[in-house]
Amino acid sequence: MSSQTDPTQEAGACENRTQTRRRLLASVGAAGAVVIAGCAGDGDPEEERDYYEVEFLEFETVLEIDQDPEQALLYDGLDQGWDLPYACEEGTCGQCTARYDGDANEVIRHEGNEYLDDEQVEDGWFLPCVAYAEDDFAMQTNVHPDDEE
Numbered sequence: 001m002s003s004q005t006d007p008t009q010e011a012g013a014c015e016n017r018t019q020t021r022r023r024l025l026a027s028v029g030a031a032g033a034v035v036i037a038g039c040a041g042d043g044d045p046e047e048e049r050d051y052y053e054v055e056f057l058e059f060e061t062v063l064e065i066d067q068d069p070e071q072a073l074l075y076d077g078l079d080q081g082w083d084l085p086y087a088c089e090e091g092t093c094g095q096c097t098a099r100y101d102g103d104a105n106e107v108i109r110h111e112g113n114e115y116l117d118d119e120q121v122e123d124g125w126f127l128p129c130v131a132y133a134e135d136d137f138a139m140q141t142n143v144h145p146d147d148e149e
Contacts, residue, residue: 055138056082065133073098073108074128077141084128084141091115091130098131099140100124107137120145 051064056077063076074096077084086096091112100107104126112130113121125145 052133053136054133057138057140058142069132072129073131073133086129089129091127096127096129097125097144098128099143100126100137107135108132109134
């Protein structure tokens with residue numbers, strides 16, 4: 001009896017393993033571990049990058065943000081010499097708010113947001129001073145939820 005494998009099942013299994021590896025890499029990355037992993041036949045260069053592409057719309061620039069960042073998104077912009085608003089640098093004042101077109105939880109992780117409520121984050125608002133990229137995305141800076149009517 002011969003056993004044949006359905007290619008669509010193999011692709012789905014590979015995708016699941018890729019997502020699991022990403023979570024694993026994110027969790028062990030802080031410990032300085034280097035892991036080389038992949039699905040045979042994947043070969044997609046997008047899957048093998050070690051950075052996210054984050055577009056700062058106001059400055060019409062895409063930055064390559066390390067997938068295991070040592071600094072929040074605010075500082076990536078400030079390092080470019082851009083005039084970005086901020087004050088507390090702790091996620092409490094809301095001066096640095098930025099916006100993503102979608103649920104911000106899909107593309108960033110907050111580490112210390114004490115200003116925005118869950119609904120605002122789901123509407124795309126986030127705090128670059130305590131936000132770290134989790135995917136490629138575009139963000140609008142110098143905007144504030146209180147200015148939206």
